[in-house]
Amino acid sequence: MRPALIATLSAAIFASTISSACMGGVVETDRITLDEGNVTALLESTSQHYVDAMRSLISERYQDEYRAIRWEALENVMRDAPIARLEYHFAVNGVANVRVYHAMGGRPLGSLAKSIFEGPTRPGTPDTPASPMDIESEDEGSVRALPAVDEVAADLEDNRFYTEFDEINVRAPMMADDSSALEAFLVEGENRAFDPEFKALRAIERDLRTGVIPSGGRIQGSVSGMACTSCKYAMKRFSDTYAVDVRLAQVFPSMSRHAQAELIASGRARLRGTMLVDTVTDRPLLAADLLRGAREGQIRRSLSPRAMGRSFKGMPWARRSFRLNPIRLQRVSEGSSEGSPPPRPRVPKDPATGC
Numbered sequence: 001m002r003p004a005l006i007a008t009l010s011a012a013i014f015a016s017t018i019s020s021a022c023m024g025g026v027v028e029t030d031r032i033t034l035d036e037g038n039v040t041a042l043l044e045s046t047s048q049h050y051v052d053a054m055r056s057l058i059s060e061r062y063q064d065e066y067r068a069i070r071w072e073a074l075e076n077v078m079r080d081a082p083i084a085r086l087e088y089h090f091a092v093n094g095v096a097n098v099r100v101y102h103a104m105g106g107r108p109l110g111s112l113a114k115s116i117f118e119g120p121t122r123p124g125t126p127d128t129p130a131s132p133m134d135i136e137s138e139d140e141g142s143v144r145a146l147p148a149v150d151e152v153a154a155d156l157e158d159n160r161f162y163t164e165f166d167e168i169n170v171r172a173p174m175m176a177d178d179s180s181a182l183e184a185f186l187v188e189g190e191n192r193a194f195d196p197e198f199k200a201l202r203a204i205e206r207d208l209r210t211g212v213i214p215s216g217g218r219i220q221g222s223v224s225g226m227a228c229t230s231c232k233y234a235m236k237r238f239s240d241t242y243a244v245d246v247r248l249a250q251v252f253p254s255m256s257r258h259a260q261a262e263l264i265a266s267g268r269a270r271l272r273g274t275m276l277v278d279t280v281t282d283r284p285l286l287a288a289d290l291l292r293g294a295r296e297g298q299i300r301r302s303l304s305p306r307a308m309g310r311s312f313k314g315m316p317w318a319r320r321s322f323r324l325n326p327i328r329l330q331r332v333s334e335g336s337s338e339g340s341p342p343p344r345p346r347v348p349k350d351p352a353t354g355c
Helices: 003-022 039-061 069-079 107-117 148-160 196-210 227-241 257-265 287-302
Strands: 025-031 084-091 095-104 169-171 218-223 245-251 268-273 275-278
Touching: 025 196, 025 227, 039 084, 039 095, 039 107, 039 148, 039 218, 039 287, 069 107, 069 287, 084 196, 095 196, 107 148, 169 196, 196 218, 196 227, 227 245, 245 257, 245 287, 257 268, 257 275
Parallel strands: 025 245, 095 169, 218 245
Antiparallel strands: 084 095, 084 218, 268 275
16 A cells, blocks of 8 residues: 555544544433432432431531521531432443442531531521520631632541442542633632532543543433533533533422413312422422422431430420421332332312201
8 A cells, every 4th residue: 555545544544533532522401390200319319328427427526415506507508408410321341330429519518517516606597496595605716618629628538427438329529620621610609619510520520530430431410400500511511521421400499380280280280388299199299399308308317406316505305396307208219119008099078068
């Protein structure tokens, strides 16, 4: 073969390789409104990892009695923090594999617990019991958010509290910027490097660069809220840089009035207060409502003062006038087994007859 032809073919092959590597992947985002499929159950499972870790952390570091308002703050933070679960699917020698990255948004657990149990007591809410000691001044100093580099160190210290992660299920921690191709920016005054989907992307990027997982895979995952513009940009940047397709399901917090009216008119749904529930089972229909209830149940079982054998500082448990947690709800992952009876339908009572 002529040398000129060989050079031409070599250049063409090289150009084709570079072109395919630089093509990038595709990013798709879906909205999940109704609880269909397993998105809610999977996110509930991710949440449980962080609830268990926080329980271990509090048991070790905060053994004193604390005021009710602090336990309420703990409940709010752990219930409302966004969570993400990203699966990286790849093949090794023709065998399909998956590595799951779990993340909770916000500051590390150690930093959160420190601000809740060591920081100043915030003003009470109307339904918070008034402790006899709440009117006294506190000596605790204000615990402010640490710079990002210090939050990375604080997150590293929390590692030992996460005992249930392994080679397949991985926690996505706060990570230093170093040489990452991904960059987060401020949205509505908040540093989006603390968002769970961004943490998960950074963890996958780290494993790709270190060879823990091979290139050429795809990402499929879910997040408990709507991704912000910073995280959408990070997903596109990740997809373009590493030629990985990304598909993310986002739990949308509400439903349009028209769609809600159609469900009610069909007889499938009814309103219980402001919550849309199944007519037969009385179970919340919106994925956001169901996930919130499941996370409240996790906190009640693991992080409430009663679950941890604690009492309120300045008042006995029996004097509390409010519930930190709702009545125990069935977990999303607790489906009805074959041996369990079906839920009883709600049958309206016959109107009383008069004489």
